[in-house]
Amino acid sequence: MNLLRVITRxxxxxxxxxxxxxxxxxxxxxxxxxPEGLLSDxxxxxxxxxxxxxxxxxxVAAAAERNVRILQKTGQPHEYPVNIYFSEERYLKGLFYExxxx
Numbered sequence: 756m757n758l759l760r761v762i763t764r765x766x767x768x769x770x771x772x773x774x775x776x777x778x779x780x781x782x783x784x785x786x787x788x789x790p791e792g793l794l795s796d797x798x799x800x801x802x803x804x805x806x807x808x809x810x811x812x813x814x815v816a817a818a819a820e821r822n823v824r825i826l827q828k829t830g831q832p833h834e835y836p837v838n839i840y841f842s843e844e845r846y847l848k849g850l851f852y853e854x855x856x857x
Contacts, residue, residue, distance in 0.1 A: 781794070781796060781812070782815055782819045785816060786819045786820070786821070788821065790855065790856050791854065791855075792854045793852070793853050793854075794852055794854075795850070795851050797847075797848070797850075798846075798848050798849070799846050801843040801846035803848075804842075804845075805830070805848045808848050809825070809828075809850065812825075812850055812852065816852075821854050822854070822855050823853060823855065824852060824855050825850055825851070825852045826852055826853055827851040828848075828849070829848070829850070829851070830847055830848055830849070835847065
């Protein structure tokens with residue numbers, strides 16, 4: 756099993772160019788993973804909800820021609836509470852996933 760860690764820098768700019776940053780970096784990274792390889796992916800963009808973030812990771816796996824399995828979803832720790840009337844405060848999200856073969 757190998758572990759590949761990809762760190763992306765998400766700036767405050769919400770332009771279309773930055774929205775494509777995850778696939779541009781993670782498709783090549785996912786392609787390099789062997790079976791049972793692990794990848795962790797994180798986002799701190801408030802305008803991308805967790806379900807959309809998971810869909811982006813799904814598209815990355817499809818573009819990399821890999822089957823992946825989500826091992827764990829993460830979010831903000833308890834030190835960063837979220838106001839129920841301001842969901843944009845829920846900006847930290849992450850996924851740990853593994854490459855599997857059919």
